[in-house]
Amino acid sequence: MKKSKLSVLFFTFFALIASHFTQGQSLESNPRKVSLPKKENNASEQYITIDLQQTEENGITLNSFLNEHFLKSLEAYPKYLKSIPETYRNIPAHDSVYFFTAEWRTLNLNYQAYKSGDVTKKDLLELYKSQYKDTLGFTKQKYDNIAIYAVGFRKNKQFLIGDMNKNKDFGDDHLFEYDSNFRNTVEENTQILNTVKSSNYSYEIKIEEKKHHFNRKFILYPNVNNHWWPNIEPKKRGYFSLFSLSDYWKGEKTINGKTMNIAYLGYMNKYGKLYVKPKEIPSNLGEYGFDKQFLYNLNDSIVINNSLYVTDSVATDIAKVYLRKVKDVAKNYGTRIGSYLQDFEFQNLDNQTIATQNIITEKPFTLLEFWGTWCGPCVALTPELKKTQQEFASQLNMISIAVDQDAERVKKYVTKKKLNWTQGFIKQEIPRKNKILENLAIDSYPTLFLIDHKGRILYRGYSDSLESIKNIIRKLTKP
Known part of the structure; x- marks a missing residue:
């Protein structure tokens, strides 16, 4: 993976x-x-x-x-959290440690919290009713132990381990270990995760009244960049970690x-x-x-x-x-490589209407970019786009459509940077309402399309795709 x-x-x-x-x-x-x-x-x-x-x-x-999620803090259940060091065996030696869960069955987690006194029976019954519509089956429901994860530090290493067989013993589980600073640099060093040995994970899901058992592979790794809890105190942020399925x-x-x-x-x-x-x-x-x-x-x-x-x-x-x-179908219009771009009209920075079909047919290739002045990776890409235009001046049309709050701000940026190719503007709206963005499934900025003169999408990519796009042009125009 x-x-x-x-x-x-x-x-x-x-x-x-x-x-x-x-x-x-x-x-x-x-x-x-x-x-x-x-x-x-x-x-x-x-x-x-x-x-x-x-x-x-x-x-x-x-x-x-689809395949990973942050481990969940147990601080909402202080009595249950306090009981873990007393009831779990073979917790790894550590200088410091925090305990988490990846429990996605909320009822199962809250039942354990009910047993420890963190959740009242009334609240548990209400939760059960919200999921199952009644409380008649409450006493018949099977409640397993939940998987508890220990995340800690010792010397210059950070360790992560999960009680995956739920036997309250970490001694028979796989220990993941990283340099203590890896948690701060994981986004720049994702290739390291491809060398991490995975461990086993099993779960059951009830589908159409029948239980189905799955045996999967997973890894644990630290990552302090948890955007869901941006205001957490720095000390606890150092323990943020991800459970990640490594198979498919x-x-x-x-x-x-x-x-x-x-x-x-x-x-x-x-x-x-x-x-x-x-x-x-x-x-x-x-x-x-x-x-x-x-x-x-x-x-x-x-x-x-x-x-x-x-x-x-x-x-x-x-x-x-x-x-x-x-x-x-006669022709495949879509947003992916191999499909054809549906012609559309957009407004340039002077509020004039431009049709893509009039530009695409001018040269063998067209580079279509969706960007914004507010977008760091977009701004960083500007110098490379200028070089690309110069390298393929006779072969490549370029269209940059800014999704931004203010057309004048975009115009000032374009003038300052001397961007002399076709520039468009779409008013940035949340929630998104623009049909061009919806039809082309624009969800990241910048988004780049390489299109041939017939409208066929040769490549779709993002901020680090420009070199791949240039290589395609070179290959297709090679004598």
């Missing part, structure tokens, strides 16, 4: 949150849905089955929102004449994401966000060689994925 770069996560965080609450779907999926006919009235529908196998291969850059399911299938790499990311079959990418497109593992353009939700549409499919379902054991063919 390749770790995602987090260097521009801060700049995309608020855009992601706004989209989540205003659109009700991930920005990483194709926002254009199709109206599907009912199965019983459409006998011509074709279903394709793709077999998947569990793996830890470095095949794709996994999305951090992958397969390969030739569909409609094109070989596709397919993977599934998530904890269960209903709340994960499908990764569907033509095998011919290499995975740029060191490039932030490259692989997320190939992520789909269930019931999303996907075009493969001019045939429209729907990501229909995933088997409960995540061993199979099912795609459903809906119809053939």
Whole structure:
């Protein structure tokens, strides 16, 4: 598994949150849905089955929102927290230590807190009722111990360990250990995480009244950059750590004449994401966000060689994925590599209307950028964009569309930096309402598209993608 770069996560965080609450779907999926006919009235529908196998291969850059989460503090349960050193055996020798949980079954955690006296029976029953609608099954519910994690320091090392078999004994669990300063530099040293040996993690999920058991691989690692709790006191921030699944399911299938790499990311079959990418497109593992353009939700549409499919379902054991063919299409308009850019109009800095089709056809290639003066990585990219324009002056059109609060501010920046290519402006709004941004699934800044003169998307990338884009131009124009 390749770790995602987090260097521009801060700049995309608020855009992601706004989209989540205003659109009700991930920005990483194709926002254009199709109206599907009912199965019983459409006998011509074709279903394709793709077999998947569990793996830890470095095949794709996994999305951090799908495979990892911060460990949860237990300070809301002081009595339970105080009991841990007394009831857990073989806590590693330490100079200092804090205890956490990764418990996502809130009821299970609160039952343990009820036993320790941190939660009243009344509150526990209310919580149970909110999840199960009644309290009749409360006494029949099975409540397991929860996995407790110890994060501590000794000498110049930081250690992390979880009681993964929930036997209240750390002596039979895997210890993760890092240099004590790694927690402050993890975002610049994500490659180190690819060398960390993973450990085993098991869990059960009830799906359609049947329990399903999963055996997974995970690592623990420290990271002080927890954006969910920015105001925590510095002393405690040093203990912030992440639980990260290091495995996923992958397969390969030739569909409609094109070989596709397919993977599934998530904890269960209903709340994960499908990764569907033509095998011919290499995975740029060191490039932030490259692989997320190939992520789909269930019931999303996907075009493969001019045939429209729907990501229909995933088997409960995540061993199979099912795609459903809906119809053939004349042209694949979309936002991903290999699809065609739908022509659109935008306003330039003088409030004049510009059509993309009039620019794209002028030269063999067009670089389309979405950026903002407020965006650090965007501003840092400006000198490289100027060099790119100079290097490919006869071959490359450039369009930069600023998503910003004030057009005059953008105009001053463009004038000061002497950016003499086509400049556009979109009023920055939260929640996001602009159709151009919605249709192109713009969720990070900068976002870059390389497009050929026919409108086909040759590459989609972000702040560290410019060299890949230039290499494509060089390759395609090589005598």
